[in-house]
Amino acid sequence: MAKESIPPPNLHGINPIRNSSKKFPCGRKLALILSAVVFVVISSTYYPEHVFYGAREPAHNSQQTAIAGDEDNEMDCNLFNGTWIRDLGGPIYTNMTCPTIPDSKNCAKYGKQMDYVNWRWKPHGCDMARFQPQLFLNIVQGKTLAFVGDSIGRNQMESLLCLLSQVEAPTKVHSDTKDKFITWNFRSYNFTLMALWTKFLVEDSQREINGTLVESHDMHLDKLDARLAANLHEINILVVSSSHWFFRTNYLYEDGELIGCIYCSEDNITSFSVISAIQRVFRTAISNLNSRRESRLKLTVVRTATTAHFENGQWNTGGACNRTEPVGEGTAMTSTIEREIRDVQVEEANRAQKEKKQKGGMNIEILDITKLMSMRPDAHPGIHWNNEWMRGYSDCSHWCLPGPIDMWNELLLAVLNKYKKNMEDQ
Template sequence: MITLSTISQVEMPVDVYKDANDRFRTWYFPSHDFTLRTLWTKFLVVGTQRVINGSASSVFDIHVDKIDMQWAEKLHEIDYAIISDGHWFFRKMYLYEGDKLIGCVFCTDTNVTNVGLSFAIRRAFQTALKFVNGCNECRDLITLIRTFSPAHFEHGTWNDGGRCNRTMPLSEGKVNLGGTEWEVRNVQVEEVERAMMNGWKRYRVLDVTKAMLMRADGHPGSHWNNNGMDGYNDCVHWCLPGPIDAWNDLLLGVLKKEPSLH
């Protein structure tokens, strides 16, 4: 986890809180009077999983204009927020605004417009950053957007034979800056720039996408006999030391530029 792995080398934290699903966590470092929190959300905005034939499906109803308060309600208690999101949007979704259906993603419905992945992510980030801008109690908050980090599935997706078993980084020339991952990254950066122009809050970008596109070797994949997900390779949740550790260096570099830290 970004930051926790770095700080815990100096001081072991007090495990203050963990919810039943291990999604909301709080750690406290007494000697540094520093609190670290993880606030979990699928889409930044309200998303409801559809139940089909009595079972949870992989289809979601997303209200792109309604913030997910489970994470957002805690922002006024935080000095620095790192927002990262994207992978949950890679599934069939129906989008609503003002409680009216406005489109879908990864769908083939004849009577609903497929608005595309980037539209859904853009609207979710717009709503999230609009909430930050309107948070009167968040006046000193610095919000950092960590851009999209690819999963590097090859020869299929997570549930149809995809794998991430490369052992060497890609060269810069082999990185695809025209693919979906880069498109998602551009949407995120554009919305941060828009928020900076239109708001009085402080925003920063942790732009990790290009560097992470090169690190296709960063996933354990089949090299650790990962069969925990019904035999599927997990190229998202587990990473080897190195690539994600670099995010800490980037975060520290960005924070060092903040006047409040000098």
Template structure:
């Protein structure tokens, strides 16, 4: 299906998690060559010589341009987003790929200032006079809109797949207040909430994908979804939790990323199905 092609995952560390799952699965068939790693180990490229297939991760927290506020040399965790300008680091690369898998969401759960044409138009998680307050769903919507519009504007006929929101499963607190994910089995169908915020993020993403698909159809572009949200809502047992081994952040649980091997591997079954459906590719 991907012989002679380049596939790139565009997004944050969960996008990288997805890419690593695919890398592990494909490595059972052929050992890839590690072609490129940047100084921060965020942009990576592997090449499968026998299949002439290139696999990349293009790192981006928000998909659009973002700048973190720094006070007295210390990071604040507050970002300003330019909703009219995509992050050039991935945007320059995406015009060279045949298949792009675009995703992001977890970085939007923080204080954000939203700009359009250099003018402040709103903010997330703030209560400031004369500034419109939005939920993180709005910031996600506008960031995905900018990203998909950029891809639609590229001359290359890239097949673009939007990977929907991947839920976290913190219980008894958030990541920095003692939250954990110690369950050892999946939820039953009736135990998941399809009316929660996770489903709201998926709805926003799917709407933006459908919008891009309408525009792209006239330009010979293909858009589709790798829809993982419902399946992953059921898997609170699939996260590293306290066993993630991060030497810089001891004492915190990772209930956002997914174990390898683990439930995340099914995302690549969904990916293959989406490529056949939207990419016109056959095995």
């Protein structure tokens, strides 16, 4: 079991002095001097100048502190604009203290060097408190929160399970094949946590050729995913995300009629870009969520697209993610299309926010994590030889647990805290 635990930080081959007063004739005074020298050497090696990507803080700290329990402070600054800075405090859980950690995200178990956990997100102009699982459970007590989207959304749910399990171990109450639709319950808080797996948020069916399924889908842009629609009546808080499955040959329908396609070569079919299809899907999804009178939905959070950090190829062509530390803001690894996806997701969420002010309806917020995660190519599982569904390939899309994905839930807590009074009347 010891080899599965998170190792201590690698101090670049420099070992602290132990029992120095017994080894040197000058005694304890000389030992303290030598210890100080070692500390300076370690600091200059372990905290190189280039890791501080933002401007250094002034000597007089006049900044705000965004604390999850303080609604006013936390939403005054832009929590999504900042840098990753060194923090040796470590995460609030490890792969040994999370009872629900999936094997595919258990990076410590398979020998990944764990320095990537020694960073924290630092918004410009304010600080964020560490995740407070007790506060989170108090806010969501008696409610149901669902992550709706592809496996990256499920990855965020897995992170939240690990974080909250430090207060209470959850009970799995439902799971289907490959955990695509899974439900957990925190009994002491009557809190239900769901993952509803869907490729596109809207209805789809996979195409077949001669009885064999192919990587191509029929998407109905005007129909909400049936499984999501069937479960909306019991969901209070919804975290919505989707983007990765659009990068295939997909055929688009409205009112049952074929209106176009993505990445297809037929001359008689209108060609749609990935961006335009994603925008239509998010508009359909948000509009449908807001118009359902029977829904108990109080808050929808749109989580923006994340970066897959494959380099020198893709997952099936030798691509890998071998970096060992974050990159700076100026070199954030976000492609043009990922930025465009993020922009249309934000645009549709903002459109819904304006309609909410004019017509009422559910609250909607944005979890804008595209830029901050583009700086973290170091925190993917990478090669997973023991993982059944990625055997022999690099996983540079999902995120290790613990890891920077835990910050998504810290940001989610800030959003929930903003609306906690609004949700109390349920």
